[in-house]
Amino acid sequence: MTVSARLADFVAASRWEDIPAPARHEAKRALLSYFGTALGGSRDIATQHLLQVLSRFSGPAEAGIIGHQLRLDMLSAAFLNAAASNVFDFDDTHDPTIIHPTAPVAPVLFALAEHRPVAGRELLHAFVLGVEIECRLGNAVSPEHYARGWHITSTCGAFGAAIAAGKLLGLVPRQLVWALGSASSQASGLVETLGTMAKSVGVGGAARGGLFAALLAQQGLAGPDEPIAGPRGFAHVTAASPDFARLTNGLGESWEILANMIKPYPCGVVLNAVIDAAMVLRQRLGGKLADIAQLEVVAHPLLRQRTDRPAPLSGREAQVSAHHAVAATLLHGLPGVDQFGDAWVGREDVIALRAKVYLVDDAAMPVGAVRLSAQTTDGRLFRVEIAEARGSRSHPLSDAEIEQKLRRLCQHGCPGLDPAPLIDAVWSLDEQADAGVLMRLARP
Amino acid sequence: MTVSARLADFVAASRWEDIPAPARHEAKRALLSYFGTALGGSRDIATQHLLQVLSRFSGPAEAGIIGHQLRLDMLSAAFLNAAASNVFDFDDTHDPTIIHPTAPVAPVLFALAEHRPVAGRELLHAFVLGVEIECRLGNAVSPEHYARGWHITSTCGAFGAAIAAGKLLGLVPRQLVWALGSASSQASGLVETLGTMAKSVGVGGAARGGLFAALLAQQGLAGPDEPIAGPRGFAHVTAASPDFARLTNGLGESWEILANMIKPYPCGVVLNAVIDAAMVLRQRLGGKLADIAQLEVVAHPLLRQRTDRPAPLSGREAQVSAHHAVAATLLHGLPGVDQFGDAWVGREDVIALRAKVYLVDDAAMPVGAVRLSAQTTDGRLFRVEIAEARGSRSHPLSDAEIEQKLRRLCQHGCPGLDPAPLIDAVWSLDEQADAGVLMRLARP
CATH class of the missing domain: 1.10.4100.10 (2-methylcitrate dehydratase PrpD)
Structure with a gap:
């Protein structure tokens, strides 16, 4: 048969x-x-x-x-x-x-x-x-x-x-x-x-x-x-x-x-944990985004290889940019289609915050996990760790x-x-x- | 560019x-x-x-x-x-x-x-x-x-x-x-x-x-x-x-x-020379198909590999059967869509004539050339050679x-x-x- x-x-x-x-x-x-x-x-x-x-x-x-x-x-x-x-x-x-x-x-x-x-x-x-x-x-x-x-x-x-x-x-x-x-x-x-x-x-x-x-x-x-x-x-x-x-x-x-x-989010699934982390961080920061000096994303090298796009030029590119995901989530909260659209990509506040994001490899971390840290201008450090993103099977x-x-x-x-x-x-x-x-x- | x-x-x-x-x-x-x-x-x-x-x-x-x-x-x-x-x-x-x-x-x-x-x-x-x-x-x-x-x-x-x-x-x-x-x-x-x-x-x-x-x-x-x-x-x-x-x-x-x-013909192009030869042979025989004892097709082995189908069961199969191509052409002359359709495949006269066809390899012959011989019951031999089929570029x-x-x-x-x-x-x-x-x- x-x-x-x-x-x-x-x-x-x-x-x-x-x-x-x-x-x-x-x-x-x-x-x-x-x-x-x-x-x-x-x-x-x-x-x-x-x-x-x-x-x-x-x-x-x-x-x-x-x-x-x-x-x-x-x-x-x-x-x-x-x-x-x-x-x-x-x-x-x-x-x-x-x-x-x-x-x-x-x-x-x-x-x-x-x-x-x-x-x-x-x-x-x-x-x-x-x-x-x-x-x-x-x-x-x-x-x-x-x-x-x-x-x-x-x-x-x-x-x-x-x-x-x-x-x-x-x-x-x-x-x-x-x-x-x-x-x-x-x-x-x-x-x-x-x-x-x-x-x-x-x-x-x-x-x-x-x-x-x-x-x-x-x-x-x-x-x-x-x-x-x-x-x-x-x-x-x-x-x-x-x-x-x-x-x-x-x-x-x-x-x-x-x-x-x-x-959960209208972007590449590899960014799910990044956005989860940014959602938590946003709450911790209580809206004080102006104080942020830099934003560090630590993850398995795969994340950097797929999403290291500090300056996306379109919504399509933003959907696979860790920098944009962090910035848009911190500014807006739960990101929707608009936050990954062309208009948001070109916003000045998004561009400014995106510029503070950088990625760091840690091959010892499991794929899918993310550690997001915000350092403020006055030296404080906020750190969020996500072991498994929302929307995954488990x-x-x-x-x-x-x-x-x-x-x-x-x-x-x-x-x-x-x-x-x-x-x-x-x-x-x-x-x-x-x-x-x-x-x-x-x-x- | x-x-x-x-x-x-x-x-x-x-x-x-x-x-x-x-x-x-x-x-x-x-x-x-x-x-x-x-x-x-x-x-x-x-x-x-x-x-x-x-x-x-x-x-x-x-x-x-x-x-x-x-x-x-x-x-x-x-x-x-x-x-x-x-x-x-x-x-x-x-x-x-x-x-x-x-x-x-x-x-x-x-x-x-x-x-x-x-x-x-x-x-x-x-x-x-x-x-x-x-x-x-x-x-x-x-x-x-x-x-x-x-x-x-x-x-x-x-x-x-x-x-x-x-x-x-x-x-x-x-x-x-x-x-x-x-x-x-x-x-x-x-x-x-x-x-x-x-x-x-x-x-x-x-x-x-x-x-x-x-x-x-x-x-x-x-x-x-x-x-x-x-x-x-x-x-x-x-x-x-x-x-x-x-x-x-x-x-x-x-x-x-x-x-x-x-x-020129509604079948696999590899059969073009076979049909060309059968058209000439038909003319030579003057319609005396009953006298045929056997029909030998000599060509490069490629022809046999692709078209050695003595008893096709459908028009689709007949389109890649050298036996059918020879038989249908001898019986009808210039073959059209009908001669490669299901009805013709099952006709008794076609089946009988198809049974007399066999293929012989000659690796020395150029691909595309065909030698078709008919031997009659009373021992006469008719031989047709086609160097290049109709419908080819040359x-x-x-x-x-x-x-x-x-x-x-x-x-x-x-x-x-x-x-x-x-x-x-x-x-x-x-x-x-x-x-x-x-x-x-x-x-x-």
């Missing part, structure tokens, strides 16, 4: 009852984060450009765009919501692969749910399965796939979207393999595009391509028997030595969604913090919308008769 | 006057072949599945589908015409890379030409440039790219389509680099899908993706500075040691369209033969259409004020 057929059989046979409660709950947390980041990104310039072009070619207005009144055809809506939810890289992250698992998968399901009634648990079930295959595929081709230059969210996302859509459409195993085949014909996305708007073309394309693949399979469009593990299939072509055991071992026993992390955001994240992102991208009913509807999604309700609640 | 910027500058600065007459003529030959194969493939089952799904999501009916009354939005029309024109693998082939160069590029230009008036020479010019960048990119990543498993027509096709559309849209160099960036986010297509309908998803996606990329760039959607030659750009990610000199050396001096070949089809190919394909896929006005219009394309006329002539 081929690897692709085993995955298809598992997905087709899976029942809602098979999904354990922790996985169901984690799925809701991911969806809450999804609506938050999609609302937050709904007015971003990349989102707007994509919306302009896609709406010009859209078919029937059957599926909503989160944070907009506008409705587009399912394929275009899936594209746009995927792109918007990932545009700030503030969406959830699958720890072992750094896939953003929800962006390509969730929009496909909600587009289908607006087209015909889908029960909340049907959608949640398909979502968990889509994420499962997407992330297992990521496991199988990691770490070489990303290291070589593949934007793993976009590439593996197309397969996750195809599986999720296929499950919701009730495809039989043979059709699910075909869907994987047509997904393999579209899987794309390069690391080279990260930090530019073209990244969003890959992420949107993963959602659209996956949905298209499932619809084609439903129509009868056949593909190869082994699109994933065949000699010229996706895995071998994009990674020299894929590990197929990681795709198929323990299917239905372990759940990849449980390895999902919700980001230190996850609370449900309330994810709600808070959604509210703040909604305020940023779609201030006209009251997010409270949407938040409630996500938590009760498994009881909803019509999952499409959530899209109406995400419409201003 | 980056590689991507050099390509963009070249394309933006190029004038119609810069295109030498032989390249212009070769472009028309390619377009004639394009309309032929698209007409021939217009009713194929894969085309029909794609059409069913895409028309359900199509926006404004602004661009035609070759061989159909139906009109769809530009993106969907570009997808469908690309897929249909390549569905039989009977379209033109760029010799050094085996890219089918026209399928992803031409449909994009004709879709644009139906949307706003485009002069024939404008279209031809953009077509030559799109093919140029597409094939040079293919040269730069060959042979590793295809050997690794990338369907080079689909992957490089997206860039060619983006450049061609960008030229027609009048994009400035910076925008052309952006278009290459968004093309890089969509470039996909696997060799594993060849021989299945999922192949067409890749080829259609290349045309659609390239057009989408150019429209996004026009809208202002930015991308990386070096989507092609950057460290995580397309070339390095899909080939370990790309040769960028092959992308940029001699731009404007040599023209890749001159390395284009028009296929033995190209004549213009009249390409016209004939179009007529036969039209008869196969769209018998209600009179192809004569279309043929005339392609030959006079550089004099046409409105290139969109051709699409109306390709409509039944």
